[in-house]
Amino acid sequence: MKPGRFTYHAPRSVDEALAVLGQHAGDAKVLAGGQSLVPLLNFRVAEPGHLVDVNRLPGLSEPVRTATGWHVPALVRQRAVERSAALTGAFPLLGRALHEVAHPQIRNRGTLCGSLAHADAAAELPAVVTALDGRLRIASPRGERTVAAADFFVFHLTTALEDDELLLGVDLDDLPAGTTTSFHEFAGRRGDFALAAVAGQATRDTRGVVTRCRLVAAGVAGTPLRLRAAEDVLLGARLDDSALAAATRAAAREARPTGDVHASAGYRRDLVGTLTRRVLADIAAAVPTEELTHA
């Protein structure tokens, strides 16, 4: 229950961090908030020879306003996101989901980007960032590249990040006018990983017809699962009872969870339907800003 030996690096620049990662690719792990990695080190599930502590990298601790939305750099703590009126105002489901992520003591250290890089299939934030069409900025000795969240998550604990790459941050675009978001999860205990979670957003025109929709489930596949059949049901429809019922059925059908000691596959599938309905009910109940303007 103590970490194995490693060589500790505390680079002071991204270039320095990349140099260390490149030199020890495959035998180095990046330490950000440490709330997922350090348990793995303590259990010796992970025994990297080199630990690259990025907490002293400059300029990565504050969210940055961009031309199209917000950039959340690698060292922004989850607690800082949930306390940022600008971020939770722009993306209400982010604040809602963060309240379900572990506990304040964990969120005080844990970073938004660290949760993405760790990519636990039951984690809330990968699903939320997928539902927001987030783009991940990744640095390597070969330069910088951007990967869409939909392409970033490969499998449980597996991402598109190469061994010598560093996640610099995530870009989230402002939501179009008329958009409402929501997030619901079900967990055995407060702060646990979700048995299932659903993150969603929908954009409606002035007549209340859905023109754009994202529904993403967590905990029921190896990656965040886009509920495309449910989205298709909603596109071009109003969010009335029959549309919600049809989307709920479609969502439960397209989820193919596996069962484990915490919940059976069938129970999880039912949860996806129920949580989808709750997300859509929230969205249906909210009056999109554009409708207010045109009322």
Place this chain on the structure above:
Amino acid sequence: MPDQDEPVWVDTTVNGVRHEEVVDARTTLADFLRGRLRLTGTHVGCEHGVCGACTVIVDGAAVRSCLMLAVQADGAVVETVEGLTDDPGDLTPLQDAFSRHHAVQCGFCTSGFLMSTTAALREGPVTDEAQARDVLSGNICRCTGYTGMVAALLEVGGTRDDH
């Protein structure tokens, strides 16, 4: 894996006292506080961030000291349960309320609860039971059933300047 431990410098202020120490890079903050500084009020339970017994306050924020390396506290200000009062015989209003409401039984989890709740009360008042249980949810107690802790927290939670 290196065949020898790597020594690293840590310069940190714990309960108002500055410590400059050399530790193994893999030493957690919890083990540093207990083993090196002999501040054994911080308890180590699960060692993977679930139980909350090792909670301390680092730069004003309650954190799991089992999930931080000691070297990461370099330059930081750390508070442990020993630092809640200046005099070891004194109790903070929160500690006193824990005592009176029987929020302590075996005591193993108590220091973690005190650090979590102390940090929460510095951030703002705790005025209803749902909020109190939310504040307490990051720590595990196997004895008390939490009822006494909720009562203690609510008793002192409305006033935020005593902590």
